[in-house]
Amino acid sequence: MAELGKKYCVYCLAEVSPLRFRCTECQDIELCPECFSAGAEIGHHRRYHGYQLVDGGRFTLWGPEAEGGWTSREEQLLLDAIEQFGFGNWEDMAAHVGASRTPQEVMEHYVSMYIHGNLGKACIPDTIPNRVTDHTCPSGGPLSPSLTTPLPPLDISVAEQQQLGYMPLRDDYEIEYDQDAETLISGLSVNYDDDDVEIELKRAHVDMYVRKLKERQRRKNIARDYNLVPAFLGKDKKEKEKAAKRKVTKEEKELRLKLRPLYQFMSCKEFDDLFENMHKEKMLRAKIRELQRYRRNGITKMEESAEYEAARHKREKRKENKNAAGSKRGKEDGKDSEFAAIEHLPGFELLSDREKVLCSSLNLSPARYVTVKTIIIKDHLQKRQGIPSKSRLPSYLDKVLKKRILNFLTESGWISRDAS
Numbered sequence: 001m002a003e004l005g006k007k008y009c010v011y012c013l014a015e016v017s018p019l020r021f022r023c024t025e026c027q028d029i030e031l032c033p034e035c036f037s038a039g040a041e042i043g044h045h046r047r048y049h050g051y052q053l054v055d056g057g058r059f060t061l062w063g064p065e066a067e068g069g070w071t072s073r074e075e076q077l078l079l080d081a082i083e084q085f086g087f088g089n090w091e092d093m094a095a096h097v098g099a100s101r102t103p104q105e106v107m108e109h110y111v112s113m114y115i116h117g118n119l120g121k122a123c124i125p126d127t128i129p130n131r132v133t134d135h136t137c138p139s140g141g142p143l144s145p146s147l148t149t150p151l152p153p154l155d156i157s158v159a160e161q162q163q164l165g166y167m168p169l170r171d172d173y174e175i176e177y178d179q180d181a182e183t184l185i186s187g188l189s190v191n192y193d194d195d196d197v198e199i200e201l202k203r204a205h206v207d208m209y210v211r212k213l214k215e216r217q218r219r220k221n222i223a224r225d226y227n228l229v230p231a232f233l234g235k236d237k238k239e240k241e242k243a244a245k246r247k248v249t250k251e252e253k254e255l256r257l258k259l260r261p262l263y264q265f266m267s268c269k270e271f272d273d274l275f276e277n278m279h280k281e282k283m284l285r286a287k288i289r290e291l292q293r294y295r296r297n298g299i300t301k302m303e304e305s306a307e308y309e310a311a312r313h314k315r316e317k318r319k320e321n322k323n324a325a326g327s328k329r330g331k332e333d334g335k336d337s338e339f340a341a342i343e344h345l346p347g348f349e350l351l352s353d354r355e356k357v358l359c360s361s362l363n364l365s366p367a368r369y370v371t372v373k374t375i376i377i378k379d380h381l382q383k384r385q386g387i388p389s390k391s392r393l394p395s396y397l398d399k400v401l402k403k404r405i406l407n408f409l410t411e412s413g414w415i416s417r418d419a420s
Helices: 033-038 071-083 090-097 103-115 118-124 158-165 179-184 195-226 228-233 236-242 250-258 260-265 268-296 303-333 352-364 365-385 399-410
Strands: 018-025 051-055
Touching: 018 033, 090 103, 090 303, 103 236, 158 236, 179 195, 195 228, 195 260, 228 303, 250 260, 260 365, 268 303, 303 365, 352 399, 365 399
Parallel strands: none
Antiparallel strands: 018 051
């Protein structure tokens, strides 16, 4: 009788009592999983016929050794239970699966096979995409939660609190910024018969009030950061006297006034660091220009720079004394010098009296005159030696100036008449 309850594959005659595939078009055709997957055909049965999966209730999905004898029917009941009762209700899930399974067995089987097993690894990714990411800044940043936390009360005396109208326990003032801001919501009330337009209008009033509160808090934060309250009370003068800082130039004061609107975007320390760095940059640029000037004058060691500066100071002192003596002599004569237009230009001391008169009459700077004179005399000497030369006079020298300078050099004996 036991043999009569068993089922066999019609193709390979293997026992298929736990799991078999039954053809829905042919009668009494049942195949084992191996023959069905191979596409076995027998009699009028064809591989493309419809089929039906028949589970005897004793088929295991994971293997009897790994699963402790969990059949496919129990697996189906377990999945129905987890969907019906939810994760964690192991007692109800065990009762739904059957009396043969305890809550502890149900929990261990589900966690080991469906979460930490191969099925769980394939279905649950290691990194879950589209997770919410915390983009808030660290403490002190422009978006950090520290902006919404209350500030500590001001450290001022009772008399100063009365002078300012300050309430330390509330960190408020008797007269706040935009004192009438509360009138936006003071008359609002929620009515159940309000239509959509009235509700949106009330929401707009609340949004306007919230923005005014944020602006009020922002101004308090700026006043704290830049120590405006001690400055109003006159306490910052003593602190400034204690902290000896560098002298602020007039240009920096004007720049601070121009950049004052940026105070709301930067803290006091950041703003001071900005100007300190600008001052350091200015000093570095000046030092670089000084070193470049030393290099142009052939100085390669710092020891030589001290001697160079001392000599330059003496030259400038002599030049100032000479200019002062000349101006004094001119005042004593009761008239200005006839060479006032060119006497302070470079190369004036290299000219003779007749050359000074010539440059003054031609309105030509001494340096340009000396350059033209050098080129003309050099060309004259090369012609006398039989060396061909091509005169390259400066572009600022026109024909009239060239002719007058040639005549002057000829009369002075610098060049011969045939050369002119």
